Amino acid sequence: MSSAAVVIIAILTLAAALAAATLQKLMHATLSFAVALVGVAALFFLLGAEFVGLVLVFVYIGAVAVLIVFTILLTRRDVGKDRAANWGGAFLAVAVFGGLTWAILKTQSVAVVAPHIRLVTVKRIGEALMTSYVWPLQCVGLLLTAALIGALVLVMEEKP
Amino acid sequence: MSRWILDHLWLIPAVPFAVSLVILSLPNGRHKSAAVLAVAGQVAALVLSFFAFLPTLQTPGFRAVQNFTWFTFGDHALRLGWLLDPLAAVMLMMITLVGLCIFVFSTGYMAGDKNFVRFFAYLSFFSGAMLGLVISNSLLLLFIFWELVGLASYLLIGFWIERPSAATAAKKAFVTTRIGDLGFFLGLLWLYGRSGTLLFYDGGDGCLETGGLNMLGASATFIALLIFCGAMGKSGQFPLHVWLPDAMEGPTPVSALIHAATMVAAGVFLVARAYPIFSLGAINGVTASLMVVVWIGVITALMAALIAIAQADIKRILAYSTISQLGLMMVSLGVGGVAAGMMHLLAHGFFKALLFLGAGSVIHGCHGEQDIRKMGGLRWLMPITFSTYAIGMMALSGVPLFFSGGWTKEEILHVTAHWPASRLPYYFLLIGVLLTALYMTRQIIYVFFGDRRVASQHAHESPRVMTMPLIALAICAILFSIVLTPAWPWLHDYLTGTAADVELVRLIQSTLFLSLVLVGAGFALGIWMYRKVGVQDRQRPADTDPLEFAQPQLFRFLENKMWIDELYARTIIAFSWMSARLSDWMDRHFWDRLVRGFGGIGQLLGVFTASIDERGINAGVDETTVGTRGLGRLISAAHSGQIQTYLSVIAIGVLALLLFYAWLA
């Protein structure tokens, strides 16, 4: 893991994210959003969390981004241009970023380099999911089912 | 079996909870299966409780604790647990026994209600939460169940949601008890902060054991008082008693179970459970926090008994009597008679449930009429209801020798008389005894004696399914007195953890004669005052109360509950109106502007002049019109409806928090 690779990927990611936040056309913004997520996934790879990176790609780019595109198509009539940014929001976002950066730089305990670690294999993750995390896993399953049914109920055509 | 249940105490509340879930999933028309399921669940809980009760009989001062870790963060483990000791065991028995009677009664009382199934789901849910509350070994777990019984109470008071009065009463109960619970929660946090544990008993390290108590120090008084706030809310103690009479809007079995026998007693139970905190550092058995408990109890007991004399609704009279009796229990706990207070709680659970179910039977027989001035002459029409009601009434009034209430009340008088701090509570309680006998006599004369009036013309005895629980509870109210007598103080010694012995001499005590005289005087006064109820007098119209005729102003004062609701409306509610208005003003003129202020410094000047123009001029007009608008409108006006405005405020909050932490570090 070298700094140069991280910085390059970070710049690409953040540029795509900024584009997603400011582009006027909704479709362009969505595509930029997908690119930004690929960048985040790449960062995950660099950090040694390959599985999470793959999950991010599958879930976000495979599902969420496609869902967003579908939603855009379904609400087509309204998809005009959106104004890029208002000053209040920009000011707040910059202020939050400044505050966070200041806090991060001020905290000495986070200026550490990565220790050498054992790889997190899918096997280990699977074992953890089925042992220590089996209850949260069941709960997430229930939550996803509920969300699925809820989403279906919400978009179902109202009966006349 | 008994061994097994000690390791599976959680099953006792789990059974009614599970039953409640199953009933909730039933379709609306399945009345029969809902009733069968609920009663079966209650029977199962009773059997389990009985097996849990058995081992506590064998060794005096038995205590079984079963702790487990809920979750860990870092080095801290948050632990919860179950506890079985005599206090919990007798509560379990009382709740399941009374609960079973009330469940059976409800199948008759609620027959024909279109939400029959939902009713039993809620009732089972309550039963589970209440059982969980008494066997919690952690203040946090107790608090969780405490809130769950509050929720059940809310749902059941507002059960007939289509009545606006029921909906209002449910809200009032919820909000009023929440005020107390806030104090309780603060006390809980404080306790955790000081002692680092919320477990009651944990092999010497629990917060009720020396390990935890030693760390409390001087803060124990404040923690105890904060916990008492919660007890005040739940147990309807002055000044948070206002919700309990209104809670009578719920179905009568609910009033019997929740608002007479079990839930409202939870406050007393809490004080009894947390007693080591209250009595920490006691000098001669008196601490500042116990002093508060005593005086709140005295005020409540006396005030509620006075108000009960002037009420006309059969259930409201019983509600005020409940408040008064709870005050009595608090006094007992405060003066150091924990066992006496708990004994009265248990006895009260039986006879008050009996009285409420009797009232339910009367209301059922009179086709929904609750005004005692419209009843009368029911004693021949409803003989079973009458005789059981009379037993309940004598137990409540404290007739000595044969009725459970008499023994426990004497026990309380006895400990109160020996309180070192002051004799005054004792004298006040004696007045309370007299008043109790008086208002119960009044009620029984109005309802069961004299001529038949409007509502009792076509009254009829209730079906067997309703009279059987009445008989069972009446028998309990009498038989229970066997274990209460001073001659064989079995329950007292069971609760205090000593072995009981028989000594008949102790049966005769000075308080026995005193209370005999007082109760007799109360009855006589009542009979004399109300002998001509419903009869046209020479001067007095038939429908006025004799006391109302003699002392109209006093009666008006009591009838309107000493104007306490009105007082609250003028002070506390008016204050919250004011603060709502202030928040509204802040929101419109300060926060909103702050958010907008970020909307570009270049635009600021324009916005500013515009807002001066708009608000400076409009506000003057607005303020006068706003003054006449309702509270709800004012609060809703605080919202701009723009999600991004809300989001911005959150972001500002995050920023502020960040700066705060960075500044701290």
Added chain:
Amino acid sequence: MTPTLQLFLIISAALFSIGLLAALSRRHAIFILIGIEMMLAAANLNFIAFWRFSPQSQPPTGVMIAIFSIAIAAAEAAVGLALVIAVYRHYRTTNVDHLNQLKG
């Protein structure tokens, strides 16, 4: 030169702020949703970074939390988008400026 934890935290802070910018300034409901998703991704990046830079634990807590958080974010996105469609059907708009029924 190897990167420190600070670098990753700053990247994630930047991503979070960009997400906040999108959520605060756009008037289209879908944009707000995208912004929220970006903020969630930034939080996940934090989880992974902290996990990678701290002494290892068994099981790998940071990774597990990130996985659960992604699952929950997916559920949130599905419901959110369904809400957008439902709102659009009802009001014929997805502009949040027009959705001010809560205004008093």
